[in-house]
Amino acid sequence: MTPTNVKSVLITGGTGSFGKTMLQDLLNNGCSEIRILSRDEEKQDMLRTTLRSANVRYYIGDIRDRDSVDRAMAGVDCVFHAAALKQVPSCEFFPIEAVRTNILGSENVIRSAADQKVRSVVCLSTDKAVLPVNAMGMSKAMMEKLAQALARSLGPNSVTTVSMVRYGNVMYSRGSVIPLFIRQIKTGAPITVTESQMTRFLMPLRDSVALVHHAFDHARQGDLFIRKAAASTIADLVTALLELFDVPDHPVEEIGWRHAEKLYETLATAQELTQSEDMGDYYRIRMDDRDLNYNAYFSEGEHETIHQEDYHSHNTERLDVDGVKALLLSLPEIQAELVDWKARA
Numbered sequence: 259m260t261p262t263n264v265k266s267v268l269i270t271g272g273t274g275s276f277g278k279t280m281l282q283d284l285l286n287n288g289c290s291e292i293r294i295l296s297r298d299e300e301k302q303d304m305l306r307t308t309l310r311s312a313n314v315r316y317y318i319g320d321i322r323d324r325d326s327v328d329r330a331m332a333g334v335d336c337v338f339h340a341a342a343l344k345q346v347p348s349c350e351f352f353p354i355e356a357v358r359t360n361i362l363g364s365e366n367v368i369r370s371a372a373d374q375k376v377r378s379v380v381c382l383s384t385d386k387a388v389l390p391v392n393a394m395g396m397s398k399a400m401m402e403k404l405a406q407a408l409a410r411s412l413g414p415n416s417v418t419t420v421s422m423v424r425y426g427n428v429m430y431s432r433g434s435v436i437p438l439f440i441r442q443i444k445t446g447a448p449i450t451v452t453e454s455q456m457t458r459f460l461m462p463l464r465d466s467v468a469l470v471h472h473a474f475d476h477a478r479q480g481d482l483f484i485r486k487a488a489a490s491t492i493a494d495l496v497t498a499l500l501e502l503f504d505v506p507d508h509p510v511e512e513i514g515w516r517h518a519e520k521l522y523e524t525l526a527t528a529q530e531l532t533q534s535e536d537m538g539d540y541y542r543i544r545m546d547d548r549d550l551n552y553n554a555y556f557s558e559g560e561h562e563t564i565h566q567e568d569y570h571s572h573n574t575e576r577l578d579v580d581g582v583k584a585l586l587l588s589l590p591e592i593q594a595e596l597v598d599w600k601a602r603a
Contacts, residue, residue, distance in 0.1 A: 271341030392518030421477035426459025480545025
């Protein structure tokens, strides 16, 4: 089963960076109907006038409102749930909004899908949900927990399969540092770095779409999928951009840590990796499907060997400056930015 042979797909948050990339991928592969559910009518109108596709239907609504979710959900075969509040600082200052969207809104999406017998729901999560220290990560961690709880209650024989994907920074996504750094280069403003030795996973949008396809194709009830990814320091990312734009003397200003930032991000804990399956480019982390009768587990004991360490951006493959440049140059958005920059010269 692949997204290209289903009748109808719903993308929540479909006007965001991931949603638009997933939408174009589905259109390129001949999907007959894609529904976009989001609350931003301006972005929907821009998408509508740009695409001019009869295969895309637009629903104004908010995942916080179950009725609007139900309207968009009726009759679809699968759901890619991308709607979320994603900015760490804004969630720190307005944590209840992260709860309402990332947790309660996600419950609306999953319960609606189950009630309407949708075949598959893939929920998008983030590395910030692992060992979370900020409100955004905590709300995403709770989203994962409620998705697995609902999956557990549905059981393996349900018509609806609920799964999740977890990934790190998506390169050039809206609100991320790469477009910020490029904007600062183009305007002559100093590049603002919080901590130069922070490391972050780097994933092109195309890999996040491939991860969601992988989950759709392979998910069992409650599975969580992770795509293995390389990382770099912020310092090497900045150096790579300065070299690509040929501005080696552009000022860089270290402004200090933002609210609730980490030195590195974790994609999977050691405990999770003990119940994972290595699928080559991906990890499948199986849902804990035990019930509340723990007596048997206490008496039997735990025989599984604990994995030695978490999987995080400090111990994954580390890209050097040349590696980061090569990855950046593979992005169509960076290619377009460089063409524009050279045209200005």
